[in-house]
Amino acid sequence: MTLIELDGITKTLKGQQKPRTILDGVDLTVESGQSVAILGRSGSGKSTLLSVIGLFDRADGGRYLLEGRDITRLPERRAAALRSASFGFVFQRFFLLKHLTAAQNVAMALVNGQGWLPRRRRRAKVMAALEQVQIAHLAKQRPAKLSGGEQQRVAIARALVRDPRVLLADEPTGALDTETGNLVIDALLAATERGCGLILVTHDRDHAAKMARVVRLTDGVLAPVLPEPAAPTVPALPVVHS
Numbered sequence: 180m181t182l183i184e185l186d187g188i189t190k191t192l193k194g195q196q197k198p199r200t201i202l203d204g205v206d207l208t209v210e211s212g213q214s215v216a217i218l219g220r221s222g223s224g225k226s227t228l229l230s231v232i233g234l235f236d237r238a239d240g241g242r243y244l245l246e247g248r249d250i251t252r253l254p255e256r257r258a259a260a261l262r263s264a265s266f267g268f269v270f271q272r273f274f275l276l277k278h279l280t281a282a283q284n285v286a287m288a289l290v291n292g293q294g295w296l297p298r299r300r301r302r303a304k305v306m307a308a309l310e311q312v313q314i315a316h317l318a319k320q321r322p323a324k325l326s327g328g329e330q331q332r333v334a335i336a337r338a339l340v341r342d343p344r345v346l347l348a349d350e351p352t353g354a355l356d357t358e359t360g361n362l363v364i365d366a367l368l369a370a371t372e373r374g375c376g377l378i379l380v381t382h383d384r385d386h387a388a389k390m391a392r393v394v395r396l397t398d399g400v401l402a403p404v405l406p407e408p409a410a411p412t413v414p415a416l417p418v419v420h421s
């Protein structure tokens with residue numbers, strides 16, 4: 180099923196100086212369970228594009244379909260409801276509340292998005308989300324006791340707990356070392372196995388290469404990045420029998 184379809188999306192930022200077109204006709208399709216990496220130099224507009232997809236910001240032109248529904252000009256209140264129902268967000272900074280445990284941080288997403296669920300149901304959802312990212316055993320820990328990678332996995336569990344259709348991850352490994360970053364990428368990819376779409380903004384080519392598709396944002400448009408050609412294989416020497 181097609182989750183996201185962007186068709187000629189444009190966005191011009193009107194700063195203090197002259198207006199600057201950041202998105203200049205972006206086309207992008209994301210299927211359910213598909214992962215897409217977005218590369219691009221700093222300032223190319225990757226975060227702006229993610230904000231448009233996640234309905235934090237609106238495009239000036241083009242067409243945006245979410246699960247086949249045209250949401251290009253959805254009124255703000257309905258966009259806000261759709262944002263919390265359909266998207267999970269993961270950022271470079273974890274934004275965990277330090278006085279709450281891991282489980283309580285994850286539960287906050289349920290309270291904000293869906294009102295109060297019955298306590299037992301809420302607890303089951305929180306534990307399932309923590310299990311998805313393999314940190315259920317850390318449910319009662321506060322962020323200060325967790326490593327950076329564990330804190331980011333709490334943030335991913337918080338994004339997953341409402342069963343989003345699409346995960347939007349903006350440089351989620353930016354503050355982590357390579358090994359920890361790999362664990363976080365694996366946790367994000369695991370969500371796609373359950374049908375969630377994943378859009379990852381990253382500067383890390385190795386992480387990008389783990390996604391099903393890689394695109395690059397250049398001059399306001401997306402273009403596919405082709406996989407690196409495989410190294411030429413050395414032909415085997417003929418076996419000479421004496």
Ligand SMILES: Nc1ncnc2c1ncn2[C@@H]1O[C@H](COP(=O)(O)OP(=O)(O)OP(=O)(O)O)[C@@H](O)[C@H]1O
Nearest residue numbers: 192193194201219220221222223224225226227228
């Ligand atoms: N609210 C805003 N008003 C004016 N200019 C903005 C605003 N938000 C972003 N910009 C500018 O728009 C451009 C694109 O920013 P954006 O953050 O989308 O790029 P990016 O590719 O995500 O960069 P990075 O890789 O450094 O995070 C930048 O030049 C930025 O300074």
